[in-house]
Amino acid sequence: MLQLGIIGTGAIAHHFIAAAHQTKHYQLAAIYSRTMESAKAFAERYQQSLQLYTDMEEFLTSTIDILYIASPNSLHHGQAKAALLAGKHVIIEKPAVTRPEEWADLVTIAKEKQVFVFEAARNYHEQAFTTISDFLVDKEIWGAHFSYAKYSSKMPDLLDGKTPNVFSSQFAGGALMDLGIYPVYASVRLFGAPISARYTAQQLPNTVDLNGSGQLMYPNFQVTIQTGKNIHSSLPAEIYTNQGTLVLDTIEHISSAIFHPLKGEAEVLAITQAPHTMLEEARQFATMIEQPQPELYENWLAAAQAVHTTLYRMRQDAQIYFEGEPHENDTSC
Structure with missing residues (x-):
């Protein structure tokens, strides 16, 4: 079971969690948000104990296996890069990046760290x-x-x-x-x-x-x-x-x-x-x-x-x- 971490507390993240749980391959484990208030509000609908973080470094050193990133578009590359460097698999909500060289950068890092990077382009x-x-x-x-x-x-x-x-x-x-x-x-x-x-x-x-x-x-x-x-x-x-x-x-x-x-x-x-x-x-x-x-x-x-x-x-x-x-x-x- 993949331990799932979430960056971004909008509606799309709830949708992905629902789909992930339906697959029986993921278990929601941790939430990152800029404020503890938004992290707690996001976690309220889940009947389980979740790790909540406002510090990105602490979040990336937790026991999560894979991250789903659903923050604003311009933040995707930096957050995904940090997660890959920390040895985590990463799923990035589309658009994963804003420029093609950013995607090439993430692919290079993922291969070096022997982890996977995915763009959540569902169609x-x-x-x-x-x-x-x-x-x-x-x-x-x-x-x-x-x-x-x-x-x-x-x-x-x-x-x-x-x-x-x-x-x-x-x-x-x-x-x-x-x-x-x-x-x-x-x-x-x-x-x-x-x-x-x-x-x-x-x-x-x-x-x-x-x-x-x-x-x-x-x-x-x-x-x-x-x-x-x-x-x-x-x-x-x-x-x-x-x-x-x-x-x-x-x-x-x-x-x-x-x-x-x-x-x-x-x-x-x-x-x-x-x-x-x-x-x-x-x-x-x-x-x-x-x-x-x-x-x-x-x-x-x-x-x-x-x-x-x-x-x-x-x-x-x-x-x-x-x-x-x-x-x-x-x-x-």
Whole structure:
């Protein structure tokens, strides 16, 4: 049983703990938060004695085996690096990093310390994508459209003049990083790394994007993505082939995949949706630690590198800059 530690006391951490416990591979053991009050409030719903920490060094020297990091985006790299150096396995909520070189850094440290590092990009690990990949193997891809946009619960605060973390350049927020990563991961999972990428967006004065659309370019086709946090999309995902169009109800936690051939009747693919959105990734991470599959693990690492390279290219194209990053309007460079 993996002893699980948590960094970050938001709702997403509760969701991961629920999924982790369902796998029967993890046992929640410790919580880290900046204040003891928030750590205690987070721990209240669990009927067990938990170790609570406000000192990161003490937390990392505890008996936990693996950490789940769900702090603001800009803190992920530093916290994950410290945990890996302490010899802990690490699961980082997406986006794991803000720049591709940060992911490469974490991978290097994890290998040196002989521990695992995972990005919690839940759709990448869905069994549904294996079913879809197998179905597409004999078809020529002509393109795709992947949409993932949800109206944020933090929009009222933004409209009141506040800057929630999800819209903050200090904390590496925005639609692309928070939700756009899902269609990018779907594209990399199905088609591999794109050769280039573009992105245009509706942006705040701090350059962080509220919504946007982009294109991932492959040698013979393009994937269009749409994302947003000030809009809501109910559009299905579509994959276009020389034999017809495959329609998915979504690109995360997929429950339906129907192929509409150019001629003939529609074909329904056998998709079994997991009972929890984070169950499949939590199970796969634990299994990888307990029964390592080096080739598969390397595929995961390479996919994450491709995703973060793509996201960074898209940010550059839209001129989205996070705090501390140099850009063309920075006269100090």
